[in-house]
Amino acid sequence: MSSFDFDQAEGLRRMLAGAQPRVVTFLSATPGDDKSAMLVNLGASLFQSGNDVLIVDACLRNHSVAYRLEMERHADLMQVARQECALDQVVQHAPQGFALALLARDGRLPQDAVEARRLAKAFDVLVKRQGGIVIVDGELNRDGSLALPALADSEIVIQVSTNATSITNAYGLIKRLAQELGRRRFGILVTGATEAEARVVYDNMASAASRYLAVTLSSMGSVPADEYLHRAARLGRAVVDAFPLAGASVAFRQLAGRFSGVRQTRGAHFGS
Template identity: 40%
Template sequence: MANYNHIVMPNDQAAGLRRIMAKPKPRIVSVLSASSTQAQPRLITNLAATMVSQGNEVLVMHASEHAFEHHYELAQSPTLLDVISDTHTLAQAIKTTTNGYASVKLMHKSLFKKANDAHSASQLNLLFNQLAQQYDIVLVDTMLNADSVLPLHQLNESEIIIQLSRKPESITEAYSLIKQVCGELGRRSFGIIVDDSTDAQAQIVFGNIAQVAKRYMQIELEFFGAIPADSHISRASKLGRSVIDAFPLAMASTALKQIAQRLDYKHDNIFNNKQAQLS
């Protein structure tokens, strides 16, 4: 069995271990999209950059068959699966992006729907868990696999946020995602972010889906915020920058700051509180 300890902590290992033990466990958040697939990387990249601007160490992991690796500057990068196969090092797989957060790819998109053998799955989980410990928050661009679960055990045990819009088909898809996950993993909480809406509009959408989830599945949902329709997001993207960097006073930047604060590990861990209520 390969030993990844020397890869994961390449510098002063004792100092790194002290730093890990001194701070709370990393917050691992998987984002599932019931909205446009393009909206998923747009949210994650801007949210990651916003959290970096607030002093957090952030890792973004691409774990989906959608071909959006270039949004995370990972188009030609090796993957964590390559690392456990000893064809590449972890240092080669992790990228420091122009927006200040680190990014990594779980596996090549063509392999996403293929089942890994038990040994590879175990090694992937081990490597991911070791890597996550080096960050304050890990944001995961992902989707459900053929078994209607997320591709790593730790992701299924951690927070899931569903991104949706006000469109009826998006709301239906969000509820379907909740049913699929709970059908496999049992009752659990979810976070909700609503795209292209004001806070008032998002609250209506959230209230409707939360009421249905509570009534028919006894599922608790948590409102994380709304992302307004704001041309500054696309303008920043064309500049190759995050909206918080290019247009810090834009409405979208304000909304992202509020969501980032809710996800900050120094704030209350909503997921753990909700899971305790469900148990």
């Protein structure tokens, strides 16, 4: 099944199940600030295209979305699980238009199974209440698991660059995920690359994953290296807002369309 056919099947399942939120967990084999910058711009692009967007910061280290936006000291879902605050107090609104929620500040993890269930329930209620598109800024725990069991059922996209170390780390992520979650499809987003460079990275990774791991990858497209990304960041704005005609802005609008369920023009999709 091609990547687009897979997207159509996913869309049909969501339609038959009712207005279910689309949950996408992003992991990264690039430096931490690369992922946070990408997610801020993707969130802004999705919001500008008319989507309700919630980003859940599920990272336990710095360089997360909340840290990048200086919104990391707010109430979090861990406090909801511990009955220290209400769920409504968790959601913040970023200047770029999307909503933001923290899973847990300062690396605080559930202390027992009861607290873990409460945290999972708080996340589930938040996601269903939010609707639209939920993006999870995620990372793997030391044992290879995700921050919440529910994330295993989400779509998982891995960000990678053209750097050899990044590609090796991305393959390692896929291997750990496959061992933890079993055989399933993973999305690949190549950043800091031309379309031709991204195609080479994706094709090589897809071939290796299929041959050695029996895992199917799906291309989510690419975002080019662009000085306007850095200029927009210095202004505290998303590139699609500050410089709408920049190459990165075009790429993020295409990417937003892909996650909104709209088939993209040639250049945003490489095939299965």
